[in-house]
Amino acid sequence: MLPLPFHLVTLSHPTWAEALACAKRLPEDALPEVRLDLFPEEDPEALVAALKRRCLVTCRRASEGGRWPDGDEAGRLAHLLRALPGRPQWLDLEWDLPVPPDLQAALTHVRVLRSVHVGEGVFDLEARLRDLPAGDAWKWVGRAGRLADNARLRGPLAWARDRGLRLSAFLMGPKGIPSRALQAAWGGAFTYAAPDDGTPAAPGQLPLATLKAWRCARLHPGHGLCGVMGEPVLHSRGPAFHNARFQRAFKDLLYLPLACADAEEAVEALEALEVLGLSITAPLKETLPEALGLAGPLNTLWRRAPGQPWQGANTDAEAFGQALSNLAPGPVLVLGEGGVARTTVAVLAATGRAVLQAGRRAPLAPRQVAAFGPVGIVQATSLGMAAEDAIPFPELLEAARPSARWAVEWIYKEDTIFADWAREAGLALVEGATLFEAQAGAQSRWFIEGCGGAGT
Template sequence: MSPLPFHLVTLTHPEWEQALVCAKRLGEDALPELRLDLFPEADPEALVDALRRRCLVTCRRASEGGRWPDEDEAGRIAHLMRALKGRPAWMDLEWDLPIPPELQLARTHVRLLRSIHVQPGTFDLEARLQALPEGEAFKWVGWAGRLGDNGRLRKPLAWARDHGIRLSAFLMGPKGLPSRAMQAVWGGAFTYAAPDDGPPAAPGQLPLSTLRAWRSARLLVGHGLCGVIGDPVLHSRGPAFHNPRFQAAYKDLIYLPLACAEAEEAVEALQALDVLGLSITAPLKLSLPEALGLKGPLNTLWRRSPGAGWQGANTDAEAFEQSLSNLAPGPVLLLGEGGVAQTSRAVLEAAGRAFLQVSRRWPASVEAVSALAPVGVVQATSLGMSPEDPAPFPELLEATRASAAWAVEWIYKEDTAFALWAREGGLHLVPGTALFEAQALAQSRRFIEGCGGEG
């Protein structure tokens, strides 16, 4: 009978032909999950046959994120049993259901995965592991209301591993991402992935190519967790930047997006997940260091081991200082007042640069900006995070046209409205991507040298 690989890839494509092409391209480390509820009009036996039996067959209820009506439970089970004629390698049956007689007879050639999706706020995994139903593998799915909730899975996953139980336990939602990526580290036997050419089947499900790039299947029990914490962070460049450097340095670390906007919740999560290294982004650059007893703003934290004291740095300041040293001297217009603006202000002061800082709380007139005649403009507001965001303080930017020679954009995107304004005006632009790479390189060095794990 077919073993269960680490990656189970849900075929979520709108058309079956697309799903079939995707399934045929999967390697030995990935098994397609055939969701019959996503192709309700197709013959289950024919779908299994098209996949040459190499699949996990599921038919998910609407209340558990599927499309099969909850009120037609008998029809759902009957539809699922029709797939048995195709002799699939694996079949998913809900944890609390009795095994239908026809499935029991087929267990000479079909392996059984028992699954349960619990309500938000429910964490009954440890109790369920003490009363397992019949099956060869088990899946428990909850919901992450707080980032630290992921840590509640570590003990039961380790227990299952130590007792030879093939279990996957993870949390849905953006805050549940660590439980999916750290599954092997914590003791899980498999995890679910979205197809690279199709949508995720559940909130927080990661593409197969992402899990492969992070080498999630190869992570060992001793691997430490680093990440970028803040909100939003799910589209951060950090994982693509840091993980290859960890791998090249043979460092037992993985770097993930950690979605969190509150300092108290973040501190709780650092302990629950034994985080070793952090890139801090908005809105936590000031509040999180303060909650840890450190003076901010800081964008980088690291420690040798869980429970050890934190060390901190501001690699944003290092990157800006390096860029500023290569820019024409003269007064500067600084836009914004948050953590990045405070960092920029400190660097400008240390460099002896005259500047005028402007924000919604600290407005300035067009006349004041014109009188300053700034040679440079530093964009340190949050405008630009969303594609529809306008350039900040357009009337003040217009007042700089006669004098400005350069501009710095802190948002790590190429196409912000401010960057477009700078390029159209012929200014020398230091884009956010350049600042990101400079500060991230300094972060990677600290993580590799200062965090636990073998190097």
């Protein structure tokens, strides 16, 4: 029998035909997980046969994120065991259940993965490892309440690796992404992925293409962690941008989205996860540097090793300054009052441009904007992140339209409602993607040169 590969891909498609097509496209280092609870009308033996035995068969309870009713445990187990005549390579059996006689008789050709899902705040992995049930591999799944929770799995995973145990232990939810991506670096034997053409079967599950692009299966204990921290961050282009550059520089760093909106939680996570490089986004650009004793706003932090002092930079300011040098001089209307707006105003002031700033705490009247006659407009609010967002300060934009010649959009989505307005108004537009490329390029240089880890 073949060993368990590193990537297990949960077939979460709406139909079995779509799931089967996906499974047939998977590479050798990715094993399809057939969730029988997602296809309850299909014959389990036939599903296994369609995959020519190459699969992990699971039937998940509703209380553990599946769809099989909790009140029908006997029916669930019976349905799971109906897959055995198809001779699947692997079968998932819950950690605390005895091995059924039918499965016991099939152990000559079926390997058993023992799994357990625990609630948020429960960390009983070490105790469970002291009393392992019979099996060939083990999976422990918890829930991340705080980013630092991920670090609690590092020790048990290393312990299992040193003893030759095939263990995967990770946390669900957006805050649990580090435990999924760093599984190999911490000693885990496998991790779960979403199909590239399907939806995640569990919160925080990453697409197979993402795990492979980040080379998660090749990570080792010497890899250092970088990331983008703030909320929201799951949309960030940062991981794709920085990880590609780390790989080209032969730098053993991994860059991840680190979802967090609270400075105290962020500081706790930086130390627990031994983060070496950080991109800071809203709402932490001012509060996190302050909590670390640094003057903000900053969007970039790095250090040579855990425990060493942080260094900081504001590559947003550098990127905006570069863009500004190519724009017509004159007064500028700045929309917003957060960290990005503060950076914008500081750069404008340093170049001697007159600034009028609008925000919820400092509202302006349209007549004030018209009298100011701005040549440029900088959109530095968070409006535009979501598709349903309204345009920021529409009455002020209309007052600025007659005099405006250019606009800057800080949000780096492909399109925003403000960018559409600026184009319709005939303004020269600096898109958020342009600013992102400039500021992220500077960040990558700081991370590669300033962070520790192998490859330096």
